[in-house]
Amino acid sequence: MNFPAPNTVEGFVERALRALPDRAAPGALEARVLAEIGRRAVRPWWTKSFAQWPVVVRAGFLVVSVVAAAVLAVGAIAFGTEFGAWSVAGQIVGRLPGVEAVREFAVALGSAAIAVARSIPPLWLDLAVAALGGAYALLIALGAATYRTLSSARPTA
């Protein structure tokens, strides 16, 4: 390993920081930690994270979850195939008042927007894009300038 020369900045900083003793932790830290351990110890198990649940409960929860998911999946498939639920659902959605009207409105709106866009001269579109780009760049510049102003006034520690 190459050690920096002691009369360089790197060597000086290395010397200054090497084997620096630790700061003493606040006297209240130990009491705070022990109090928090005690507070957490009296919490019921279901309020803790899953990893801290009792093993039996964790295993039971997993088994119940898998069984519930399987029952739901099998039930949905059986309902769909036995009672023709998929086609019934399609018919219900198709007959809902307003659904067709909303679709027609969306199509008309889209067609109108395309027609308007085609009627605008390309130069105008280019100018609009350039104006938007300029406004965005101005926003970034203002943000950066504000940050630099505020961060230079902020204490470091």
Add this chain to the structure above:
Amino acid sequence: MQNQPPGLSPPADFTTFMRNYQDMVFTTAWRLVGVEAQAEDIAQEVFLKAYERFEMLAVSPAAGGWLKTVATNLSLNHLQRYRKRWRFFSEFARTDAEGEAGPDFEIAAPETFFVGLEAEDRRRIVEEALARLPEHQRVPLVLFHFDELAYDEIARRLGVSLAKVKTDILRGRTALARILTCDPAFGSKFGLNPSSA
């Protein structure tokens, strides 16, 4: 400890364990976040995590390393949680301390600079100088010199480019050396004799 119902009071061994390491954990967090109250919160969180794994840590020779790593990770998470949104702008940020950092310079009689000072006084002086650095210089400098992480590891942990890490560490070192050796106000505060570099 993880799968056992914990008792109402922690084992005496854990208290001893905590007393052995609390200064190191607190110092690790303080040097990175620079605020005592936040460092204390982080140290508390570190020991709560340690308590959940105390069966393993109590017999592990690497317990100190584990605690230091967790303290470092939590401190970096803490810093990034509040400053992530400003990361883009921070690439443009230049502070006064950064501006002062010019080219490398030589320090006259560096071996005598801390002579006569107790270790505790040296710690106080160096840490106050460190606290004057902007965060984007202090954090990589601390990770490099105290946590002994490589440049690329620091870049990965901080989510910045390798070039930025190298630049920040270089400027941070220069700014730190200038504060210690050239700042008359700082030198007179601690009875140092600032030399012209």
